[in-house]
Amino acid sequence: MRLGQLLISLCSLVASISVRAATVEITIQGVPSEDGVLYAQLCKKEEFLAKPCSFMARATPKRGDVVLTIKDVPDGEWAVNAFLDENKNGRLDTNALGIPTEPWGFSRNAKGMFGPPTFDDSKVNVKGDTSVVFRLN
Numbered sequence: 001m002r003l004g005q006l007l008i009s010l011c012s013l014v015a016s017i018s019v020r021a022a023t024v025e026i027t028i029q030g031v032p033s034e035d036g037v038l039y040a041q042l043c044k045k046e047e048f049l050a051k052p053c054s055f056m057a058r059a060t061p062k063r064g065d066v067v068l069t070i071k072d073v074p075d076g077e078w079a080v081n082a083f084l085d086e087n088k089n090g091r092l093d094t095n096a097l098g099i100p101t102e103p104w105g106f107s108r109n110a111k112g113m114f115g116p117p118t119f120d121d122s123k124v125n126v127k128g129d130t131s132v133v134f135r136l137n
Helices: 002-017
Strands: 021-031 037-043 055-059 064-074 076-085 104-106 123-126 130-135
Touching: 021 037, 021 076, 037 064, 055 064, 064 076, 076 130, 104 130, 123 130
Parallel strands: 021 130
Antiparallel strands: 021 064, 037 055, 037 076, 076 104, 076 123
């Protein structure tokens, strides 16, 4: 009997410390060209709009919709931001006022009034495999 109880306890312990890992499928709509590199970041609140975020994916762009996949994402609240790096310099270019000059977007199609949206405006709840769809501006 003791061995059986030990195995049950061990299984319970392993189950309690295992972390669920999800796959997040990000569909970027409205990609305007095939030039450059398409980047998407998946960020926790404390890293939102900071570098680097927990997860990043990149893809060769094509006109229309592009799907990027990020695996092994823990359940929780996340926000996605994306941009099309048309000149392949590894960053979102802006003009003298700080307004982006390359296509960009946030999950939930969030937009800020005088700057980028907040985490709360763009957050999505990941609980198991999750799909996120939004447009580039």
